Amino acid sequence: MNIQLTPRPNYPLPPPGLTVVLPMPNPMPAGSVLKLFKIDTLTGNLVAAKDVFGNDVSGTVDAGGLSATFTGIASLSTVVGLIPQPLNATLTAGGSTTIRAGASFVVRTSASDIIATNGPWRYVLDWGDGTSFVSTLVSLPTPARPITRGKVYGAPGTYTIRLTITGKNGNSDTKTLVITVTP
Structure with missing residues (x-):
């Protein structure tokens, strides 16, 4: 999934950051916790997305299990995975x-x-x-x-x-x- 803002803001964003609602590829139980990952543009490695305080971004599956809400996101790039926090x-x-x-x-x-x-x-x-x-x-x-x-x-x-x-x-x-x- 690729998320881009136009015009591109200066990153990292100040608090409160962005709130993003992402569709789920498969239904999950409401309230499940997911971690948001992205590709590091310098190394090409998969890394945890960070919030405005430098913490890993976690989100919660919304009621109905078809989307997840993530808050406090400091920057956006190509998001390649939503991984359930087991x-x-x-x-x-x-x-x-x-x-x-x-x-x-x-x-x-x-x-x-x-x-x-x-x-x-x-x-x-x-x-x-x-x-x-x-x-x-x-x-x-x-x-x-x-x-x-x-x-x-x-x-x-x-x-x-x-x-x-x-x-x-x-x-x-x-x-x-x-x-x-x-x-």
């Missing part, structure tokens, strides 16, 4: 992301993997304070049946909670959540 993790707070020291903080985690034979999955929930919860999952938690974990932070500060789920073939997804603990 593993997609979710990390959400069970309440406010600001708590008092000594109070319990709860997270809910879920994941999906389009490769059904990718299990078991390694599950690592790093609490950002030097402690973590590690497990091997034979099935993935779903939004309807998430893994819910709690943690008590004793010291005030800002903590980055990191969830990493890795399939047996090595593909993984990491999500982060920043919380603030007050005195």
